[in-house]
Amino acid sequence: MKIVYIGNNLKRGNPTTLQNLSALLSTVGYRIKVYGTSKNKFLRILEMVFGVCKNYKATYVLIDTYSTTNFYYALIISQLCRCLGVSYIPILHGGNLPVRLKKNPLLSKLIFKNSYNNSTPSLYLETEFNNQGYETVYIPNPMQLESYKFKKRSHISLKLLWVRAFDEIYNPNMAIEVVSELKKRGITAYLSMVGPDKDGSFADCKELAIKLGVENKIEFTGYLSKEKWVQKAANYDIFINTTTVDNIPVSVLEAMTLGLPVISTNVGGIPYLIKDKFNGFLVENNNVDEMVASVLDLTKMNSSDINILIDNARVTAENCDEGKVLKKWQEILK
Known part of the structure; x- marks a missing residue:
């Protein structure tokens, strides 16, 4: 055919x-x-x-x-x-x-x-x-689940990971503002922002980090291959998604597959993927205080509740296993 x-x-x-x-x-x-x-x-x-x-x-x-x-x-x-x-x-x-x-x-x-x-x-x-x-x-989009090593977590540290293109619609500034708000509360968090520049937001984010006094708490890696950022993810404990418009972002699914707890804005197709406090956390669009609260809630969870959350997320992501996806396509392409 x-x-x-x-x-x-x-x-x-x-x-x-x-x-x-x-x-x-x-x-x-x-x-x-x-x-x-x-x-x-x-x-x-x-x-x-x-x-x-x-x-x-x-x-x-x-x-x-x-x-x-x-x-x-x-x-x-x-x-x-x-x-x-x-x-x-x-x-x-x-x-x-x-x-x-x-x-x-x-x-x-x-x-x-x-x-x-x-x-x-x-x-x-x-x-x-x-x-x-x-x-x-x-x-679903096909994923090779064996390429993502699932990590159990006994506790959650304040090491945040953001993976997306630097574009205004993905609201990268919000991630920096989260780190700044935690600092105002006397709490130190570290953030790695992974992704290429798309509309000039990369330079704007660096300027904002300096303005808010958190530039030494934020790493800007630029573009990384999937293999490199997945490897990097093992050293982080919270994945934040700050987008203002979205569908089903692959990076969020990948984070769920890796066992990274996800906190995301509740926009577009995200609530069809993430159920609040079941397989991740949802916050209102551009609401820094809500995201900060969710970050702190995660750090206070016991190991049993943490692993229930990330196990639920992994099960959700397993619907994208390429074997299951292929069967669905074969049903259509008869």
Whole structure:
């Protein structure tokens, strides 16, 4: 069976969802043709169109679908598939796609009502799309769980880890403000911030750390490969996620797999992943005081309660095991 996969195939940083899923499907004999390598947006859509036309006899076209510019890529490719008589499956990733459904109902209907199926690695998007009448199936992003060494913890220290791109929507300043607020209370915490700069927020965060007098308590590593930050995570005890908009962040799932207790803002698809005080902690968006309180609550937990929390988180993450994910895809790609 031949499958064309349209999405982000840029050769930089850690492997993308497209690269992981196409590699997984290839292991059981699917012939995957991937398109989306050009950094130039115009050239990228030309490459995508060419790929679909060249492989018009493919059984399926998979389309990674987001809520911004990529939404229009998905629109163009989906309608081209309809013209060629090729079945296509949008894979829904963008946390703001429910807004797009309301903002562009006609364009959304053209894409999602005429698809062979709609899939998403987000329970949030599955719920939102089904509520809007677009039949959608939940299939998590695949993870090699054996690559993540689970660590039991007898106590929680004030060593915090943040892993994300430095971008305003991920609110990295909040992580620094948490360390500052703890310092105001006479409590010393250490924070490592891992990730590449995306919009200039990296420099802003360094300036903020100096302004708040916590620069000697914060490490800025820049980009690290997945292997390196996972190895680094063994030396930390709390993972904080400060985003203002999100879906199902892979870094949060990875932290849960590693046994790192997670404290996250309660936005987008996060509450579909984390249940407060069951497999992590949820705080209101941009609420530094709530995150500080949750950090301190974690440090006061006994070892039994800590390990119940992180065991629950690990079980949640195990739904993303690549073997389980592959079976779900095989059910669709019959």
